[in-house]
Amino acid sequence: MKTKFMLLIALILLMGCASREREEGVAPGSTSKADEAVAKAEAIMASAGIALSFDELGSVSDLNEMLPDPLEIAQLEKSVIEESVASLYEALDELGDVTVPASPAPALEVRPSKSDLAMLHLHLAYLYVLEAVRRLMLVRGDMYTISFPEEPVTETLEVYRFELSPEAEERFKRLEEDPTTTPYDYLKQFTIAQRQAILDALVLLTGVEIYIEANPALGIPAQRPQVDRSIFRRDALYHLEKALGYAVGIAPALEEAFQEFKRTVQENFSYKLLEDARRWGFIVEEETLPEELRRRG
Template identity: 30%
Template sequence: MKNYVFRIVVVVAIGLTLGCADRPDWYEEPDPESPEALAAEALNLAQEAMKAAGIDIEFNDLGDLAELSSILPTPEKLTSLNDQQVGHMQTATDEMYKILEVVGESGSVPGAPLNPAKDIQPILSDADLLLVNLHLSYLNVLEAVRSLSVTGEDIYKIEYSQDAGYAFKLTESGQAKLDQAKPGEFIRDLSEAQRQAIVDSLFILTGAKVEVSNLPGMVRTIKRMDWQNAIYHLDEMLSLAEKIAPDLGVAMIDFNDVIADALSKGVIDQVTEWGFKIENYDDVMNKIKNLVSDEAKKQISG
């Protein structure tokens, strides 16, 4: 990865300072109920929650995205989180989504402008939006990795390396059981908790909707909008990065490869062989394809 390219983000967005760019001298604090104030409050709560959970990212160290080990906690660290820390992690996710809710995905107040002739200054800059989407992708990935790591037992596990990031793999015991199972029937050898973790994690990572069956643990428990997943936020990050700096989008591809290809596609490729059926499989795989390597480079080059 190109560390110097990620440093561009730090230069153009040294912090997630909502609505702070180019303020005039006569600037006054917004009304407490205004979108600006609500977004700033949500940001503060999210930052505090991430710090309390021990998974916070230093905003002035975004260049460290080039060093995956500096921002991706190991599976062991995630499984060691206590219930209170897990609750803080969920709070951080909820508050980050609240930022997008109050300002709209474009960075402006939803429904604005009321007067089309009047220019409306976006509450969030492109750099701000990139950072919000970065954190939401990061938080969704951590939630999925933790869930899979906690439930894997002697069947599957999440491995981690500084070069490749996260990888979903069978244990030796799991591979032996898979070898003995009939094609597409390994899903029955999993526990209810394992099936549930896979169903929920697929949705958190990619928005994949697993077909419900009569097996326990096949009904998704995650209550989110379809777009609230790591892949969506990776795509948003890529689009915003291209707008911020010419080379930044290219550098983002390496990070996308780790999350979209190595982890998300890696899980899908295996569990579909085990008997999990994804209703929106083609749509999910196309989104992943457009995010990684050659396809993403074509998109960036125009």
């Protein structure tokens, strides 16, 4: 499975505008403005040490070898991810792939390549995940961590995972065993900053509408996400779905491998954190839940 995934990504990126050598003139299916925007994002990511290595993607045997360690992500300047995201959206806008809800698609003089569009959406999903991890790591304290398996023991892909510390896990276990426990008892275990990071991370990962209802008697203020939607227009799962759609058109035989990557980001990180947060007192507008979670009830 891992080999198939790496071959798929290598195929997408080696065919795409980010991996080909930039010669004089504009690449077929692109524009000078789109090429410049992608080049700017690449340069920012490379300078921060978070660029995906296109030359190595076809040969690495482990996804973890190309994803940054959470401790390294926590050291990133806020502007690195924001400016990279803004540049990639500039490229998508130029190529007519609308990511702003209710915005009309511009008239185009070129037909964008599916490989370029798949690459752009894949990178945006990657950056959204990094931003979610960055916000969570900055305020983690001794309450939780973002695990990053260095040597997975299974054949399935592994990425980041939100995990309570052993001490917090024990406190939560006692709360679960107490019949008088309310969701606010869980919320009280987190600091205001930690609750904010969880709200923001879930918006970045899944796009749900989520908030915390105030309980003045317990000293819990109302909180809502603080994600700048003028920068982060969508969410990681949206961009993974878009990348998957374009990638299947390029290499249908490798759909299974791409689905596996999407599944691990979706199930092991995004959905697990979302379901835990709902159990801990974070309120999610039901109509914004991913369809799969609505079916689960």
